Amino acid sequence: MVISKKSNSMIKTFYFIIFLSTFLVANDMSDYNSGLEYYKTKQYQKAYPIIFKEAEKGNKEAQYLLASFYENGYGVQKNLSKSIHWFKKASSTYSYILNNENNNTVTTKDELIEHNENTEKQAGLQFIFSKMDLSSPNVKDEVGKIVNKNFGILPYHSNYILPISYSKNNYKKRYSTSYISTKEYDSNTEAEFQLSLQKNLSYNLFGLNEYISLGYTQHVWWQLYTDSAPFRETNYTPEVFITVPTSYDIDKLNNLKAIKFGYRHQSNGQDGYRSRSWDRLFLATYWQWDNLFLKVEGWYRIPEDEKSAEFYNGTNINDKGDDNPDILDYYGYGDIDIKYLYGKHQFGLMLRNNLKSGDNKGAVQFDWSVPVNDSKNTYWYIKVFNGYGESLIDYDKSNTKISFGFSFFRSLF
Secondary structure, eight states: OOBOGGGHHHHHHHHHHHHHHHHHHHHHHHHHHHHHHHHHTTOHHHHHHHHHHHHHHTOHHHHHHHHHHHHHTSSSOOOHHHHHHHHHHHHHHHTTTOOOSSOTTOOHHHHHHHHHTSOHHHHHHHHHHHTSOOOSHHHHHHHHHHHHTOBSEEEOSOEEEEEEEEESSOOBOOBTTBSOOOOBOSOSEEEEEEEEEEEEEEESTTSSSOEEEEEEEEEEEEOTTSTTOOEEEEEEEEEEEEEEEOOHHHHHHHOEEEEEEEEEEEEOOOOGGGOOEEEEEEEEEEEEETTEEEEEEEEEEOOBOOOOHHHHTTSOTTOOSOSOTTTHHHHTTEEEEEEEEETTEEEEEEEEEOOOSSSOOEEEEEEEEEESTTOSSOEEEEEEEEESOSSSTTTTSOEEEEEEEEEEEOOOO
């Protein structure tokens, strides 16, 4: 990939937006982080007013710490009634995080003490999720699954296997040595699966309670019901990103839970005329209203140099340059993801559009899932897709498709 010189100013603009967003969050969190440092170094009299201020704003971690101030007399006079008051305030969020298999009647205070002994990274997860509204049992259950299954490698986007995936039209066969395709696969029914994982690399490196993470998603379309059953297409999506939780003031004002920004590469690992790839910088915001979750993401494509005329006339199939110069005409500049929990059911809606009135293109996807026999990690899963960009190989072909199978992790965003 060769980056065009014309992209420099746009990249600078993108990073300025990222810097401004991060600065606003950092400015609000700096005092609280100072208070945490005072607490860790047992400078309780300096820590108390900062922790107290944050606790009154609704910061659940600060509320728990304030309760310990009153319980143990850290820089203040012991006051059991005030300690109980702040423990109860904190427990409304923190109690869902802890998983005690031996005794389901453990008191809230005991759970919070256990929380305080967790590792720094686990505390980081608790801080981020503590900001979420968990008054709904369904939301509380879904978030608990995410936090309690933390083994370093975490699920990222939805993971699923769809044995039946029916398309309205047959798929064309694409060849590395030919720009034109006239043959089609025999079946318009195939299988589809996706594996998506993330690894958190660091927590609170910049003092923002942020995570720096790696993500990897592999999406496969498998012609299972044809001779030799080939993988028709595989898309690989590695990315690196930073997730910054918003301050409690911002959260209380507009329900914005976090901001995420990073770099994403996507390709299909092919060569010649089958090759598809692009690189993006992205910025996403995460919102929650009770059982309703919203992710709004925008991206900036990093430009590449154009391929030469020899590539398109077939005389130089290995020419370097942009595999898909018009991909933004079909994917647009961002998407919107909506998730809604209704009992044990989860409904999802994805919207994407290029916002062009003259040549409007986009995509919409609806999905539904519900646990299989009350399972905590296996779901019946149905997905309906219509529009452009279902896969990279056919990003410029409109398709209508319905798929059925099983999901093993369903993301809230």
